[in-house]
Amino acid sequence: MRRRLYVVCPDLKAAQLTMNDLLLARIDDRHIHVLAKRGAPMDELHEANILQKTDVVHGAELGLIIGSACGLLLGIILLVVPLGGVKLQLVTVLITVAGGALFGAWVSSMVAASVPNTKLLAFAQDIEDGKYLMMVDVPFRRVEEIHELLRKRHPEDKDGGVDPTIPAFP
Numbered sequence: 001m002r003r004r005l006y007v008v009c010p011d012l013k014a015a016q017l018t019m020n021d022l023l024l025a026r027i028d029d030r031h032i033h034v035l036a037k038r039g040a041p042m043d044e045l046h047e048a049n050i051l052q053k054t055d056v057v058h059g060a061e062l063g064l065i066i067g068s069a070c071g072l073l074l075g076i077i078l079l080v081v082p083l084g085g086v087k088l089q090l091v092t093v094l095i096t097v098a099g100g101a102l103f104g105a106w107v108s109s110m111v112a113a114s115v116p117n118t119k120l121l122a123f124a125q126d127i128e129d130g131k132y133l134m135m136v137d138v139p140f141r142r143v144e145e146i147h148e149l150l151r152k153r154h155p156e157d158k159d160g161g162v163d164p165t166i167p168a169f170p
Helices: 012-024 056-080 091-112 118-128 140-153
Strands: 002-009 032-035 132-139 158-163
Touching: 002 012, 002 118, 002 140, 012 032, 012 132, 012 140, 032 118, 056 091, 118 132, 118 158, 132 140, 140 158
Parallel strands: none
Antiparallel strands: 002 132, 002 158, 032 132
16 A cells, blocks of 8 residues: 655755655655656656546546446346347346446546646646656555655655555556
8 A cells, every 4th residue: 555745846956866865765766756847857757647647547437436327327227128128137237337337437537638637736836836746656654754754855845745545556
């Protein structure tokens, strides 16, 4: 189980030093993502990908739930009102729920890919001012240890808080 820490670094040099200390603290580089103003130099920092920049994950989750509910409703209607005199089985409901879930997740994630991540709105002004937002996914048991490391070694960085839930796959 991981938690996402947000750290706002004032400039590229501070972000690089913070990244180096996180690597020395044995935080794998694939768990460190950096978001900066468009066109800002990133050098050796790992830029955040579409899963961190947009609401794709949230959209897919929402679409999955809504699609499943719509599929369930359609399946029940098909079961109760036979079309063309054909009596359908209970498996029809399962198929429509699965189909609705897949379709809902796909459509919703496609729409959400164009929407900025709502969790990052609090950092929009800092990013616009040329600062670097670092998102660090750390094991739950190491959250305090990493916070303490960053407070001691990088007082110039601003603590952006901890996100209690991060997606399992990005």
